[in-house]
Amino acid sequence: MHDVVIAGAGPVGLFLASELALANCSVLVLESDADPHPPLKAFPLGLRGLNTGSVETFYRRGLLPSLLKASRVDAANIGADPEADQAPAPRSLGHFAGITLDAADIDPAALAYRLPGPALDGFMTSLEAVSEVLAERAAVLGVEIVRGAPVTAVTQDEQTVTVTAGGQDYSARWLVGCDGGRSTVRGLAGFSFVGTAPLFTGYVAQVTFADPHELPFGFQLTPTGMYLRTPLEGHVGMMDFDGGAFDRTQQLTREHLQAVLRRVSGTQVTLEEVHLASSFTDRAMQATAYRNGRVLLAGDAAHIHSPLGGQGLNLGIGDAMNLGWKLAATVRGDAPDGLLDTYTAERHPIGAAVLNWSRAQVATMNPGPNAPALQQLVRDLMGTPDGTTHVYRQSSGLFHRYDLGSGQPLIGRTAPDFRLTDGTSLGDLLREGRGVLLDFSPQQALSEQVAPWKNRVRYVSGRPRNDLGFEALLIRPDGIVAWAVASPAASGEELHRSLARWFGRS
Template sequence: MNETRDVVVVGAGPVGLMLACELRLAGVDVLVLERLDAPDPTIKAGGINAPVAQALDRRGLIGELRTAAEATAAQMAALFTRAAPASGPKPAGGHFAGIMLRGDRIHHDDPVFAELGPAAQYRFVDQQAIEAMLARYAADLGVPVRRGVEVGSFADDGVGVTVEAGAHTIRAGWLVGCDGGRSTVRKLAGYEFPGLDPEITGRQARVEWTGAEQVPLGWHTTPTGIFAHGPVPGRLLTVELDGPPADRVNPVTAAELEDSFERVTGVKVQISKVLSATRFTDNTRQVPDYRRGRVLLAGDAAHVHSPFGGQGLNLGIGDAANLGWKLAAVIRGRSPEALLDTYSRERHPVGAWVLDWTRAQVALMRTDSRSRALRAVVTELLDTPDAATLVAKKLAGVLHRYDLGSDDPRVGTATPDFDLADGTRLAEHFTTGKAVVYDPADSPTLRALTAPWSEHLELVTTKPAQPHEDLAMFVRPDGIIAWTSATPHGLDTALTRWLGPA
C-alpha cells in the first residue's frame, strides 16, 4: 500500500498527538504511526506545568483540563482525608529531589505568577488524561492515527522521506520521531545521543494494597533511598541507588514492588493487584541537534532523563508546540527551511536545563554521608521563602525565555492571559492556531502594517477588562511574544521573520 503525506509522525503519545494536532490545525496532511495497539496505561507524569496548561488552553481545551483536574483533586482530597492523622501538614508546592516545598513558604504574589490565566490552576492532570484529551482533539481535527504499525526503515533523499512501516510504504515530505526514549527514528537516522549512564533504579506503580495505612503521604528520605506515597490512592514510588535495574523488559510484579517498598521504607505491605507499574533510571542523554535533514525529533526521542518533577511530559509538549507551526509554515511555502533551525536553537537549551535539573536531584538522593549532609543543607534552604519561591517558579516552568535577539525582557516569554472587555480572554484568540497581534490602542498604522499577513494572524484590538500596560504585542502561534512596543517600529520585521514575507 503506497501513500503520500506531508508529514509522518511516529508515536501517538502526548508529544506525537500534540504535534500532529498543531500541523493539522495549520492545514498540513499528517499521519501518525504508533507501534502499540492501544494507549499505554503505565503510570507516568502526574501533572503538567503552567506553559503546557496554557498551550492546551490556547487550543480550546481548558474545559477538558478543568474536568480532569477536578477529578484528580477529588481523589487526592479523599486520600488526604483518610490519611490525615499520619500525614501531618500537606505541602502544596511540589518537590525537589523528594524534598517537599511548603506552600506557605512560596510567594504566590510574585509577579511571574500573575496573568498566567485560569489554565494554570489545572495542573494536577496526569499523562493518561492528557493523552486521552489530545486523542479526542486529534480525532476532531481529522488526524489519522494508525496503531499497531511499527517503522522498519526509512530513507531521506533530501527532498522527502520514504517510510517502510509493516505493509505500508509512505512517501512524506518530513518525518518526525516522537517515539520515546528508545526511539527507532533516532537510531535509524543516526543521531548521536551523548550523556550520562544511569545509577539508580526507580519503580512507580498504581496498586491495590494493604499495610500502607500508616505510611506518610508525600516524598520521604530513608537510610536506604527515597519513597513517595500518593497523592492519588494506590500510587507508590521507590528510588534505590544501587545501580540500574537488571531487568528492563519483563513486567514489574507485585513481589518486586513489595520487596523494594520494604527495603526503602521498612514497612511490609501486601499488594493484591498491580494496576500499572514501570521501572525507570536516571539515564540522561540529549541529541546535539533536533534535526537531521528531513528527519526531526521531539520529546523523549530527543532527550531522556529521570522523571523527577514530571518534566518529561512538559518538555515534550513544549517541543511539539514549538515545532508544529514552524514545520507547517515551511511545508505551506510561507517560510524558508531556515525557520526550522530555530526549533533546535530554542528548545535544546530548555532540554539541557531539564537534564541538569534531574541530575542535581539524583545527586541529592544519594545515601552516602556527604550527600546526606548536603541534602540537610538544601532542605533547610528550601524551607525559606526565597528559595522555595525560586524552585516553585522553576517547577512551574514560568522562567523559560527563548533568546530571540531582543533586549526587551518580554520578548521570548509566554504571552500573559487576561480578561478582555468583550468577555473573552486573550488565550481564546489562539484556538485557530494563528499568530495574534494584540493592539489595545487599535492603531490605524499597526492595522495597515499587519494587513498583508491577515491570513496568518488574528488582530485583537479589544481593551483589557482591567487596567493593563498599554503595549501592542505580536505573539507567535506557540504563544511566545516575538515583538512588543508602544510604537509600530520593528513590527514588519518581526512579522517577516516569523510568518514569512508579506
C-alpha cells in the same frame, strides 16, 4: 503522500499532529501499540503532573475544559476570576527531590507578567486522559492514525522521507519521531544521543498491602533511597540507588518489588499482590540536534531523564507547541529562511536545563553519609521566599525564555493572558493557531502595517483591563511574545522586521 508522518501516538505526537492539521497540513500518525488504552497509561501508574505552562498551552487551543473533565479536576482549583485586578499566588508548587514546596513561602512580586485567567496552576492527570482528549481533537481535524504499525525502516532524500511501518511503506515530506525514550526513529535516522548514566532504578506499582500501616503517605527520603505512597489505593513508587542495574527486560516479580521496598523503606512491609508495575531509571540523555535532514524529534525521543518533578510530559508538550507552527509554515512554503532551525535553537537549551534540573534532584536524594547534610541545606534554602520562588520559576513552565535578541524581559517569554474590555482574552485569540498582533493604542496605529500578513497574523485592537505597561505586542502562534513596545507609533520598522522574521515575506 502526506505532508508529515509522525511516529508515536502519545500525547506529544497527538498534540503535534493536531497543530499541523490545524494549519491544514495532511498528517499520518503511526503507532506501534495496537491497543489505544494500555493499562500503564491509566490511573494510577499513568499518573502525571501538568505544570502551569502546559495547562496554559491546552487553554490556548481550547482543550482545557475537555482535559479538566477527563482528569476529574475542578476548574476553580486552577484558575482565577478573569475580572480580578491581579493574579493570585500559585497554589500548586510541587516538590524538589521529594521535598515539598510550601505555597506560603512564595514571593508573588517576583513572578512578573502574570494576569488572572483560567490557567494559573498545574494539576494531576493521566497519560490516558491526555491521550484521549488529544486523539479526539486529532480525529476532528482529520488526522489519520494507524495503530499496530511499528517503524522498522527510515530513508530520506532531499524531497521526501519514506517510513516502513507494519510492513507497509509511507511517504511524506517530513517525519517527526515522537516515539519515546527508546525511539526507533532516532536510531534509524542517525541522531546522536548523549548524556549521563543512571544512579538508580525506579519502580512504580499498584499493589495490595498486607500491612499498609507500615508505610506513611507522601515522599519519604530514607538512608537507602526514597519511596512515595500516594492516596490512590495501592499506589507506591520507590527509588533504589543500585546504579540502574535492574534491566527492564527482567520480570518484575512480587518478590523483587517487595525486597526493594523493604530495603528502601527500612520496614518489613508485605505485598500480597502486584497488579501492575513498571520500572525506570534516571538516565539523562539528549539528542545533540533535533533535526537531521527531513527528520525531526520531539518529546522523549529527543530527551530522557528521571520523572522527578514531573517535567517529562511538560517538556514534550512544549516541543510540540514550538515545532507545530514552524513545520506547518515550512510545509506551506511561506516560512522565512531558517525558521525550522529555530526549533532546535530554542528547545534544545530548555531540554538541557530540564535534564540538569533532574540531575540536581537525583544528587540531592542520593544516599550516603553526607546526604542528610545536603538535604537539610536544600530544605533550608527552599524554606525561604527566594528559594521557593526560584524552584517554582524553574518548574512551572511559565518562565522559560527564548533568546530572540531583545533585552525587553517579556520578549521570548509566554505572553500574559491579556483580556480586552469586551471580554475577549488572548487565549481565545490563539485557538486558531495563528499569530496575533495586539494593538492597545487608541489610534489603532498598526492595522495597516500588519495587513500584508493578514492570512498568518490576526490583528486585534482594543483596550485591555491591564496592559502591563505595553501598547502593542506581537504574539507567535505558540504564545511567545516576539515584539512588545510601550509606544507603537515609534516602532514601525521593528514591527516589520519581527513580522518578516517569524511569518515570512509579506
